[in-house]
Amino acid sequence: MAARGRFRYLDRMSASEDLPLGRSPELMSPVDTALLVIDVQQKLMPLVPGQRRIVWNIRRLIDGAEALGLSVLASEQYPQGLGPTVPELASRLKNVAAKQAFSCAGCTELMGRLGTEGRHKVLAVGIEAHVCVQQTVLDLLSADFRVYVAVDAVGARYDVDRDTALRRMDSAGATLTTTEAALFEWCGRSDRPEFKKISALVREQSPPES
Numbered sequence: 001m002a003a004r005g006r007f008r009y010l011d012r013m014s015a016s017e018d019l020p021l022g023r024s025p026e027l028m029s030p031v032d033t034a035l036l037v038i039d040v041q042q043k044l045m046p047l048v049p050g051q052r053r054i055v056w057n058i059r060r061l062i063d064g065a066e067a068l069g070l071s072v073l074a075s076e077q078y079p080q081g082l083g084p085t086v087p088e089l090a091s092r093l094k095n096v097a098a099k100q101a102f103s104c105a106g107c108t109e110l111m112g113r114l115g116t117e118g119r120h121k122v123l124a125v126g127i128e129a130h131v132c133v134q135q136t137v138l139d140l141l142s143a144d145f146r147v148y149v150a151v152d153a154v155g156a157r158y159d160v161d162r163d164t165a166l167r168r169m170d171s172a173g174a175t176l177t178t179t180e181a182a183l184f185e186w187c188g189r190s191d192r193p194e195f196k197k198i199s200a201l202v203r204e205q206s207p208p209e210s
Contacts, residue, residue: 023188025146026146026175027185027188028121028123028148028182028185028186029185029186029188030068030069030070030186031069032118032119032120032121033070033071033119033121033122033123033186034070034071034072034073034113034114034117034119034121034122034123035061035062035065035070035071035072035073035122035123035125036073036074036075036104036110036122036123036124036125036126036136037058037062037072037073037074037075037085037089037093037125037126038074038075038104038124038125038126038127038132038133038136039075039076039077039082039126039127039128039132040054040055040058040074040085040086040089040125040126040127041076041077041079041082041083041084041085041086042082042083042084042085042086042087043081043082043083044082044083044127044128045086045127047157048127048128048155048156048157049155049157049159050155050209051155052207052208052209053152053206053207053209054127054152054153054154054155055086055088055089056204056206056207057125057150057152057153057179058089058125058126058153059088059089059092060179060183060201060204061123061125061150061153061179061182061183062089062092062093063092063197063201064182064183064186064187064197064198064201065186066092067194067197067198068186068187068194068198070186071113071114071117071119072092072093072094073097073104073110073113073114074089074093074095074096074097075096075097075098075099075104075107075110075126075132076096076097076098076099077099077100077102077132078098078099078100079098084096095109097109097110102131102132102135102136103132103135103136103138103139104132104136104139105135105136105139105140105143114145120144120145120146121145121146121147121148122140122145122146122147122148123147123148123149123150123177123182124136124137124140124147124148124149124150124154124174125149125150125153125154126153126154127154127155127156128155128156128157128161128162129154129155129156129161129162129165129166130156130161130162130164130165131156133149133154133165133169134165134168134169137149137169137172137174138169138172141172141173141174146175147169147173147174147175148174148175148176148177148182149166149169149174149175149176149177150177150178150179150182151166151176151177151178152178152179153179154166180202183198183201183202184198184202186198
């Protein structure tokens, strides 16, 4: 624990032994966070290594977000050419925004929802990590959003592009996390009624890659 944080902790404990610590602003919660599903489209996903597990993880995040009341946003890059969102996710998504700019920051519909709903934290997932995901993340960071990236729910056609994009987003200030960590972070407690749903999502068997 850093010295400044340790002193704050000791000051609070001396004021009252029963005083609970506050939650870190680094943590996501259902009231301040949106899940952004970026361009998980039918003509792109077959080209991405590990695509079955990526789609599985995104589907679990969508289900968890719906159970806990997070906002779920989604985009499609030039769907006339790249096709719609894959069926496993499309049935769970509403009002998917079409775009031609690589960054979702150019989608006034999506950005408007973040503003009107007061969501200042965004968990980004989807493809491709080094193009639409990265450009969206960097634009959101520039607009003072706190941005998270689920590393097991993003992909690219080539590992070097995915890995380099994750390093760049990390160095720019995005927080790297995983699907399971995000689900538990959103839930926060084991005594809330939604925990049963979150626990079931976490216990799901990962699909094999073929």
